[in-house]
Amino acid sequence: MLKGFKNLLKKPFSFQEQNIILNDINFKIREANLEDVEELFKIQKLIFPVFQPWSKQTYIFELTNRKNIYLLVEQRNDIVGIVGLSKRNKNEAHITNIGVIPEFQNNGVGHFLLEILFKMVQENDFKKLTLEVDSKNDNAIRLYKSLEFNEIRVNKNYYDNGHDAIELCKHINKD
Numbered sequence: 001m002l003k004g005f006k007n008l009l010k011k012p013f014s015f016q017e018q019n020i021i022l023n024d025i026n027f028k029i030r031e032a033n034l035e036d037v038e039e040l041f042k043i044q045k046l047i048f049p050v051f052q053p054w055s056k057q058t059y060i061f062e063l064t065n066r067k068n069i070y071l072l073v074e075q076r077n078d079i080v081g082i083v084g085l086s087k088r089n090k091n092e093a094h095i096t097n098i099g100v101i102p103e104f105q106n107n108g109v110g111h112f113l114l115e116i117l118f119k120m121v122q123e124n125d126f127k128k129l130t131l132e133v134d135s136k137n138d139n140a141i142r143l144y145k146s147l148e149f150n151e152i153r154v155n156k157n158y159y160d161n162g163h164d165a166i167e168l169c170k171h172i173n174k175d
Contacts, residue, residue, distance in 0.1 A: 012087040013069035013120050022108045025075060029116070032070035032082065034063055039079050040072075047082075047099035051161040054097070062086075062096065071116065073100070073109055080104045083113040085120060088130070093121045095131035098140075105139070114147060121172050129172060132158065132165040144168050 017030040032040070037059045044054060054062075062068055062084060073081035081104065084096035095117065100109045121129050133140050135154065149168040158165030 011066050011069070012093075012124055013085060015069060015071060015116075015120070020112065022112060025104075025107065027080075027109065028074045029071055029113075030074065032063055032072045034060065036072060036079065037063070040082060043079050043082070043101055044099070046101045051159065053159070068096065069120075070097070071113065073104075073113065075104065081109050081113060083110075083117060085117050087124075087126075091127040093117075093124070093126045093129050095129065098131070110140075110143060111147075114143075118147075118170075118172070126172055129170045130167065132167050134159060135164040135166050141166065144170075 015029075015031050017028065020027050020029065037056055040059050041054075041056050044052065063070055065086070067087040068084060070082060070084045072079050081098075081100040083098045086094045086096050088094045098110060098113060100107075100113075117129065129149075130152075131144070131149070132155065133144060135141075147170065149170045152167040152169050155165040155167060157163075
């Protein structure tokens with residue numbers, strides 16, 4: 001009984017802070033916390049200039065949900081990217097949010113974040129990783145497909161701006 005209760009309290013994901021160099025630029029990757037909410041809300045406007053996908057309350061909820069982990073990419077103490085991962089069930093993890101501010105896009109930051117998630121998902125024995133992407137976001141779709149994500153379905157008018165979402169899935173192999 002006590003073991004089952006402890007498993008309920010256990011977070012499915014953990015992360016050790018990392019310093020990396022991509023294209024001769026130093027980055028720090030760390031786990032997000034509630035102190036980051038204001039900054040996350042600000043950079044979201046840079047990442048998604050057409051519409052505001054999440055409120056501050058949504059970030060607070062997501063950061064305090066034990067099934068989730070959010071990682072931030074910092075460059076000189078400024079947040080330049082974010083990725084969120086959530087446990088949906090024992091077989092599936094879901095990318096809730098991923099974005100890199102425009103001046104750091106196409107530098108491998110998003111790709112590196114996804115590689116971290118693949119490792120986390122593998123280590124936790126999930127069978128698949130899913131996400132939704134705006135059907136108009138050609139760069140992101142190309143990246144996901146290059147990483148072996150497959151299209152599952154299109155969700156019409158999914159986003160507040162009226163855009164469709166493409167639901168993608170990557171099956172995870174234990175290597």
